[in-house]
Amino acid sequence: MTTAVNFQQVDILFGTDRQRADALPLVDAGKSRADILAETGAVLGCAGCDLTVERGEISVLMGLSGSGKSTLLRAVNRLNTVARGHVTVHDGDWQADVVTCSQAELRKIRRECVAMVFQQFALLPWRTVAENVGFGLELAGVPARERTERVMAQLELVHLTDWAGKYAHELSGGMQQRVGLARAFATQAPILLMDEPFSALDPLIRTKLQDELLELQDRLKKTILFVSHDLEEALKIGNRISIMEGGRIVQTGTPEDIVLRPENDYVRDFIANVNPLSVLTAWNVMRDVRDLEAAGDGWMWLDRRQTTRFKLDANMLVIDAERNGAPAIWVSCDNMEKMPEDRPKVYWATAGTPLKTVMQAMHQSQTAPVALFDEASRFVGAIGIRDVLRAVIRR
Amino acid sequence: MDPLSAWIADWKIPIGRWGRDFFDFLTTNFAWVFDTLADVLASILDAFVDLLLAVPPILLVLIVAAIAYALQRSWKLAIAVALGLLFIINQGLWKETIETLVLVVAAATVSMAIGVPVGIWAAHNPRVYKVLRPVLDLMQTLPTFVYLIPVLILFGLGAAPGLIVTVIFAAPAPIRLTYLGITSVPQPMLEAGQAFGATKRQLLWKVELPAALPSIMAGLTQCIMLSLSMVVIAALIGADGLGKPVVRALNSVNIPLGLEAGLAIVVLAIILDRIARIERGSDR
């Protein structure tokens, strides 16, 4: 993996030069935002933030309103000035520290490396949809012919080709934000900053745009730094989530990390209302094959109750299955509906199969354990009812 | 008067004399500058007046109506404009109207040429605005007659001093409205410009000015109206136009003449206001 954006000990303060200078020692002492404001008059935007965003991932900044998410995000294209620390932006072999780089380098970063999507869309109302999408290209001096081509390609990507000549106010909120997305994609910047891009939309449209974003991301493989105050959204689209509180990052991890191993009470409160079924996958709850009990003669028990066993060859491929002492078939839980009811069967899942599907498979097979196969169909682990229950009640 | 007040009055600060000395100094040392300026301005204005008067009035009526249609896409407006101008011809005030039109358009042009850049400068530079604000207040509250006298001393009688007092009176409007327009560009729009790598100049031309355009155009229409309201005062210092018959009517208590010239001014005001008004569909 290669790094796309790297934050190193980033402190951001708002206030006069004097106030900010006074505040730095207090930041070092780990004082809270309220204390720093009371003592120096400076507002703490964020403090001591360390974060690495890998190329091609969606990294989400999460936290309550005012926790400093936007402030940290906006350091990447210097919409906010960093008081101390480094923010390095990588583009291929090229890299620059946004905090110290020259105006010319900053313009290069803003035009070619980092594009931004705004919460309130920030479209220019006197420009048509196409002109808005071409805005960044126009600033970068891309010739009109090439611009038109690239704009039309982006509009197709977000399904707005028919609206090219319309003005922003003629579009619904969801469409306006798709224009915002297209404007950001148009510059072909590898890094996207998204500051609560879907918060201003109603829930149905929000879900739809999240899906569209994920679909686009599958194809375009951008590096996305995404701000959200909605944990469901963060868990849905983030490869990695950083939870922020009072200007500081309190935990960074994968969605499962956050849900299964919250680091403190603030994070625990956050995830208290999250439905684990929407986050967890088969991989998160399985027991590894090395922890399973052997049943002799190349057989291995899948569950603690010893109702179900597999016979494995040397390559860990399943060659036989038994359930409650009778021969059974093993089938993927992707085609659960098509299976006949009568034959005893054991379902198998892959690492990314949602926990919900695993539970359905258990239900369908009279509480049989679910096996876990890797891409080469090798047996890697099994999930019993107790594993599922433990994950759901988080014990 | 009580002794203290009398004593204070005895020590009158000679502001008036200082002012006179200052203008004496200007006229004795820089008379040629002001004379040349007055001549140049007057001949430019005269040239435009002559040009427009050389066109047959009916043809000019049609041209103005066509411009009205071209800018506003409204037949109704074009016809109303033509009728208004025909009324002016009918009242025998065509020449005066052309003179006023040239003066007003020239004053508005100069005011905008000064006002828009100054407004932008002030919007980008709070310290400039701090200095500018009292100056603008002064320009707009100082009774016109007070600066009529020095302008008269420096430039003499004629169209040039008329133009200058009109600009002094009208320029604050576009300055203020440009300032207002630029300072109220929504923050997210500015940030969109910055985030996509706009230079300062690109930000001005591609974000700030288009966003401020409605306000700047309001400055233009206000500027035209303020210029028109100065025609009578400009006439007092010798500028030709519709103000002249009004002044004459005032001096001779001539009700019919005053009514005719006054109506002509109103008609011209309405025509200019409707033609210069810009409303864009995309703003709302």
Ligand SMILES: Nc1ncnc2c1ncn2[C@@H]1O[C@H](COP(=O)(O)OP(=O)(O)O)[C@@H](O)[C@H]1O
């Ligand atoms: N331009 C600014 N000037 C002063 N304070 C600011 C500015 N921007 C943000 N802040 C303050 O910084 C803190 C973090 O804000 P922000 O990053 O916008 O929070 P979030 O995006 O997590 O809701 C808040 O207390 C906010 O008031």
Ligand SMILES: [Mg+2]
């Ligand atoms: Mg925010």
